[in-house]
Amino acid sequence: MKKDIHPDNYRLVVFKDFSCDEAFLVRSCAPSRDTIKWEDGNEYPLVKLEISSKSHPFFTGRMKFVDTAGRIDKFNRKFAKFSKPADEAKEEEKQEG
Numbered sequence: 001m002k003k004d005i006h007p008d009n010y011r012l013v014v015f016k017d018f019s020c021d022e023a024f025l026v027r028s029c030a031p032s033r034d035t036i037k038w039e040d041g042n043e044y045p046l047v048k049l050e051i052s053s054k055s056h057p058f059f060t061g062r063m064k065f066v067d068t069a070g071r072i073d074k075f076n077r078k079f080a081k082f083s084k085p086a087d088e089a090k091e092e093e094k095q096e097g
Helices: 068-078 086-096
Strands: 009-016 024-026 035-037 043-049
Touching: none
Parallel strands: 009 043
Antiparallel strands: 009 024, 035 043
């Protein structure tokens, strides 16, 4: 391994997946401002996750709809100017058919 490129501040950190309410304790250097009390009674830094192996469809085999912070609505608002109103689309279909 190359010297002086890896962080040296590894510590125990709790990663919590809020979509399925699962948490795990591992060594990490991920920054965190939050803390959480773990099962052993000690307090550890907390890193909040939206998706982990406990909730991701690849690992669970189940599809799960996750719309974080209204991404679909944001997309629809952003590209609404490019879509045709429903009435115009129906009229074009009638003219073509």
